[in-house]
Amino acid sequence: MAFAMMCTVAFAQEKRVTLTQAGTLSSQIAAEEKLNITNLSITGPINGTDILFIREMAGAGKEENLSTTGKLTHLNLQAANLVNGGDSYFFVQKNGSKKGYNIAEDNLVDHYMFYGCDKLVNVTLPANTLKINNYAFFGCKSLASITIPASVDYLGDYAFAKCEALKKVEIPASVNNMGNAAFNSCTALETATFDKDCEITNIRRKTFEGCTALKTVKLPSTVESLGLRAFANCSSLSSFTLPASFIEKASDTFEDTPIKNYYVEDGIEGFAAVDGVLYNEDLSTLLLYPVARTDQSFTVPENVMAIGEQAFFGATNLKSVKLPSRLTNILELAFAKSAITEIEFPAELTSIDSEAFSNCRSLTKATFKGGISGIGAKAFSATRLKEVKFNEMNAVPELGRQTFFTLNRDLKFYVPDAKIEAFKQAIVSANASNEGRYEVLGLSATGISNVQNTDAAAEVSRFNAAGQRVSAPVRGLNIVKMANGKTVKTIAR
Template sequence: MQKITFIILFFFSGISLIAQTTKVVNVSSQGNLKNLITTSEQTTVSTLTLTGSIDARDFAFMRDKLSVLAVLDLSMVSIKAYTGADGTNTGVYTAYIANEIPVYAFYDPLLFTYKATLTTIKFPSTTSKIGEKAFYYCYNLSSTIIIPASLTKIGDAAFYGCSSISTFSVVPSNPRYSSSSGVLFNKSQDSLFIFPPAKGSSYTIPSTVKHVGSSAFDNCLKVSLVTIPTSVTSIGSYAFSGCSGVVGSLTLPTSLKTMGDGAFYGCSGLSGTVTIPASLTDFGNYCFLESNNISSFVVNTSNPNYSSENGILYSKNKDTLFICPPAKQGAVSIPSTVKLLGSYAFYNCSKLTGTVNIPASVDYIGYYAFYGCSSLNVFEVNPQNNYFSAENGVLFSKNKDRLIAYPILKNGTYSMPTTVMQIDPAAFAFSQLSGALVLPASVNAIGDYAFYNAKQISAINVDGANQRYSSDNGVLLNRTQDTLFMCPFAKTGSFVVPATVKHINYSAFDGCAAISAITLPNSLISIGGYAFEYCTGLTKILLPLHTTNISDGAFYSCSSLTELSIANPNPPIVDYYTFDQINKSLCKLIVPVGSSTIYSATNYWKDFTMLSEQLFYSAISENSESKISYSLNGNVLTLKNAGANQNLMIYSIAGVLVYNAKPESSIIQISLPAKGFYIVWSENNVFKISF
């Protein structure tokens, strides 16, 4: 049938420069700030000084409405208690305590928005606490953070991601905190809480420090050397995570007893040897994960819990292999004493070559144990092993019901045994397996990233007798085909997602750069995180009406996208990464007629500068084809069976929206403005009427 389209184009020929202003406001009644700043001032006030009384509602207003707020002076304000759902914990009924910078003060956990404009903050002298994630990812917050005497609690991740902070300064009379050289400590300086991320060069932790707090140096990219004194007994979770500028070998102090999860996660500059003292008897998971240039671990022989051999980290009696250093080269020999290969044991050991022999003693292999071992070509298992086996170089459980790892260098096609029930996470990740892979009827579980970056797999086909999975044109779905799990990397051309699909899974099309077009069905409800990441061949895509859930990073780095259409009149919630690395000044955003205003005011959608409107349904029926019945009395239109609490819109033939609501009743009356033709649009019907 004829497609009726209405288009309203918004042209941006240049950038308008808005004069930024300074404003002083006395808030005489808490929660009333929104009534004291005009609509125009919301986009111009960059420096704001408040006096009087405010509460969490006022913080929410500043966070959400003051779009260019950079300098905020609260030094003369009183923060009052508030209980309700209109505070900074968006939509959640919360009790906010007096004198506290509220939780999520400048970060919206529902919309995933940060206050990137904020550069300076001055706290009231009566502030007792800074709430959890209060300044989360305020990455332009760059002034000295002055901690008043009254402040005794800083919540988790309060300043996380504030990469421009260079100095903390604590009022000397503060009973809980202190500062030295811009670094935040407790009062006695035996605990180091936060090292300012913008503080650069080398740093020697004071000899008074016993505890390095969780995330204390997290993502301090400018630090090139940290000297840890022998006074330190504990290092918190992710304390040095992401400190990629710290280079060379790492010698942990002889006083260190405990180290939390991810303590040196992602420290890519670490190379050479990590020396573990006799005192370190407990460290958490992922401590050196993604620190891919470490070549050796050396453990003091007096350590009661850990040991090392040939640079590999083991338990004391070598019955557990914890970490093979990622930069270790050549062949690897697993001792016959080893019973347990920990999760991530050989993670990203890309320089290990040849064959891995699993001895008879091994009774457990954790997930991702051989992830990223890109130079391995064969797994072999001692025939006396009671728990594991190998066939054609592929690692299995003993009875071959679990496929654990496919060697990355093994190329050509592959026929999976009909005994396999479970495919482990990342089992085929990065593999050179080519052609079509057939999943037998026995497979009922596939782990995360099972086929990640296996770029030569052209199709995943499923035995018709399989009760859990199915396939369509080489794409993996569940049995009922309402969930799409994975599209092979090597798939080319265009692809039509089956009409039954409601959910596209996490990373389903991730890296499918050769796909040029994807057609999504009207049934689609949700798109998982990073579902279309790096689909660089896509130039256009239409998101259907019922697509209401678009997860983080869904279209990350779809760099060729020039047209994004969405049939939903209400903008789905997205986050910063959903459309990151898309050129939003060149990519057209096409939305339903009457929806441009709300899209242009919604975070992340409003970043698209070319916005147009369109009626998205090609099938416009006469009323006889619709389930909705209607009658006219003059210009009063009565609709029956419209569907309670469903979207209902009415347009004139010129494309003017005359009605847009979710009526509570299935019978409604509407006054039409003039004689003529109208298009009635509901969630299940589009039809034409006239009077």
């Protein structure tokens, strides 16, 4: 009994097939045709058995390392229906055994369905597709065009990863969730556009990582968070606009991506962009400096009190930064791998977090104008510091492990004469500097008079983050009132 009728167009390389029963595609295409057809259109139901047949037509097999000489480049499934059942179309080695995949539910482009079909150039999916699951098109290296149907609400992990010929993608309004790395390493992808009515809220980790041709991405206004390395190593992406609902990003969202300007959508809360630099809403924290700028110097605005995590990370053109007098905190990796040559810290600065200046290979001099409370682990590691000067030191700062493990062998610390021994002990206790490669000297050795501690700079009272008075430093935020009228915030670890 015939389960299908077939219409063959003028050229043998093209085929149109109408099926009435799933699993019968192989009976409608002759063995001698199977590996020579370049264009295939299917109407009717197809299951896992048919998908395996299509994979073989497209040069792939049922395991990652199996291939055929199939020539299928254009696959039109718009009028097809994906249905549950049939044989497994792909096997993956897991925990010492092979796991087979077929279509688990109707209307799913399911896990690994077209994995490694590197002959496919164009695919049109069934109009009623609901989800495109994990690794569905992973490694389809020739895939240049894909239309995501307006019925799809989910794109799975690595769904289109390593589709190295894909130049543009349009995400329909129906998509409300995307997995990790959905378009990771799509090296030809230039444009990613989300429908204006799309309500997706998260761009998850590694979604566009390694999309080295990506120049334009327009996120929907509903996006609230950007995940780990979501846009890392996008070497052609020079500007980025934060959507109106944006709340947070990971510290390495844009790592190794040459952003020159950040912008914010109208209506955004909690953030502001000034001259392409990203701040929090009241401009008290500098969050992101566009590290691809060619400017060699930058003056942080006077109202800034904190430099955010990785704010200047990898700013390889930036040689000089002037910090504001109100600055109190510099967070983790804030200036790591930048090109600054020397830095002067204002008197109000209370803490520098771990690795804040690590791998600043051109940094040779650091000067502290005031009495800093703490410097985190590896804060100045792998720098070329020759001189660190503390013009004031009410108390010896708490030093983290390997804080000053530098690349030089002749690092000199200058501290108030009365603090020399205490500072030496602090370095030894914390293993803060390379043994035998540093020297602690008094400020008098520089010809500068010591700035002595006075009652005017003494601590009067101390409070924890809840506003409760404490008699000694407590873990976390400490609010210290000084005799000179100043209030200083410090972080104790």
